[in-house]
Amino acid sequence: MSTKDVKTMRIAPKVWRNGEFIDWGNARVHVMTHAIHYGSSVFEGIRAYNTERGTAIFRLTEHIQRLLNSAKVYRMDITYNREELCQAAVELVRGGGMEECYLRPIIFRGLNEEKPAFGVYPLHNPIDCYIAAWDWGKYLGEEAIESGVDVCVSSWTRTPANSLPAVAKAGANYMNSQLIKMEAVLGGFVEGIALDDRGYVSEGSGENIFLVNNGKLITPPLGASILPGITRDSVIAIARELGIEIVETSIQRAALYLADELFFTGTAAEITPIRSVDRITVGAGKRGEITKQLQDVFFDVIYGRRPAPNNAPWLTYVNDAEEKKTATASAKE
Numbered sequence: 001m002s003t004k005d006v007k008t009m010r011i012a013p014k015v016w017r018n019g020e021f022i023d024w025g026n027a028r029v030h031v032m033t034h035a036i037h038y039g040s041s042v043f044e045g046i047r048a049y050n051t052e053r054g055t056a057i058f059r060l061t062e063h064i065q066r067l068l069n070s071a072k073v074y075r076m077d078i079t080y081n082r083e084e085l086c087q088a089a090v091e092l093v094r095g096g097g098m099e100e101c102y103l104r105p106i107i108f109r110g111l112n113e114e115k116p117a118f119g120v121y122p123l124h125n126p127i128d129c130y131i132a133a134w135d136w137g138k139y140l141g142e143e144a145i146e147s148g149v150d151v152c153v154s155s156w157t158r159t160p161a162n163s164l165p166a167v168a169k170a171g172a173n174y175m176n177s178q179l180i181k182m183e184a185v186l187g188g189f190v191e192g193i194a195l196d197d198r199g200y201v202s203e204g205s206g207e208n209i210f211l212v213n214n215g216k217l218i219t220p221p222l223g224a225s226i227l228p229g230i231t232r233d234s235v236i237a238i239a240r241e242l243g244i245e246i247v248e249t250s251i252q253r254a255a256l257y258l259a260d261e262l263f264f265t266g267t268a269a270e271i272t273p274i275r276s277v278d279r280i281t282v283g284a285g286k287r288g289e290i291t292k293q294l295q296d297v298f299f300d301v302i303y304g305r306r307p308a309p310n311n312a313p314w315l316t317y318v319n320d321a322e323e324k325k326t327a328t329a330s331a332k333e
């Protein structure tokens with residue numbers, strides 16, 4: 001891929017790999033890489049937004065911490081700590097020349113070409129750590145944020161947490177997500193919602209889910225087979241601030257049809273309303289009032305127009321970090 005293609009596709013020209021920046025075109029792996037055969041990767045998805053004070057990365061620390069947690073579950077020893085990975089992400093965004101982007105840190109079991117190790121047992125394989133970035137528009141379609149999406153309940157069951165722990169955002173989990181997503185899209189839906197092994201609602205292939213009933217917000221609990229979504233957490237914090245009651249409980253499939261409002265949350269999906277499930281119209285069949293209220297506050301927070309709940313430091317301004325670094329450098333001189 002030429003630099004021109006990278007530019008037209010709006011991909012950051014550099015990729016951070018194991019502590020250094022390399023060209024996008026050189027960010028390659030060998031076919032015998034452990035992760036390709038056995039799904040041994042953990043990753044994150046993070047968005048950076050163009051605020052009035054310049055580009056800011058949303059909840060960077062929490063995302064990098066979840067990445068490290070995912071790695072810990074799979075016994076992957078990382079040479080970089082949370083601060084170093086956050087710094088790498090900031091530098092990638094700053095150097096990428098994109099005002100807004102989606103960041104994809106990924107840690108996987110690679111291949112030592114001098115001393116290759118094959119087979120499932122992973123601990124003889126090296127750990128590789130990358131961060132790439134590109135400009136990712138609206139995940140579920142340009143219109144989705146306003147008009148909502150049509151979804152189905154998947155015939156696939158979400159992987160139980162004792163098979164693949166949902167707390168870890170592992171590449172392998174996304175084989176389950178792909179089954180859900182393909183079935184949905186080929187069936188004429190935008191997304192699929194998976195039930196868990198007990199038959200209760202879990203989440204979309206790449207989003208958490210919320211219902212609104214009688215003004216209350218209802219969502220599956222973290223103990224269920226769901227990714228502990230950072231957008232989910234942000235929406236809960238915002239709802240608390242707005243005085244909206246939150247109930248974390250098991251949800252039956254039919255409750256999806258009967259909800260007043262329904263929406264997805266996720267880094268890529270942000271807050272996307274759902275207007276029908278299995279072709280049954282949800283509520284008024286368009287974005288509901290509470291969904292809109294939460295979206296408005298959420299977008300104000302991510303664009304730095306309003307402080308995060310409890311003034312939490314949710315935004316990392318990439319140019320501030322540069323100022324801080326320069327200040328530290330000159331203080332050292």
Ligand code: PPE
Pocket residue numbers: 044045046177203204205206207208226227228229230231232265266267268269
């Ligand atoms: N559940 C799943 C299964 C999931 O993949 C995501 C994020 C979420 C919930 C929401 O988590 P959070 O982003 O922390 O609010 N899915 C990411 C990957 C999507 C993709 O296609 O790749 C994302 O939204 O970035």
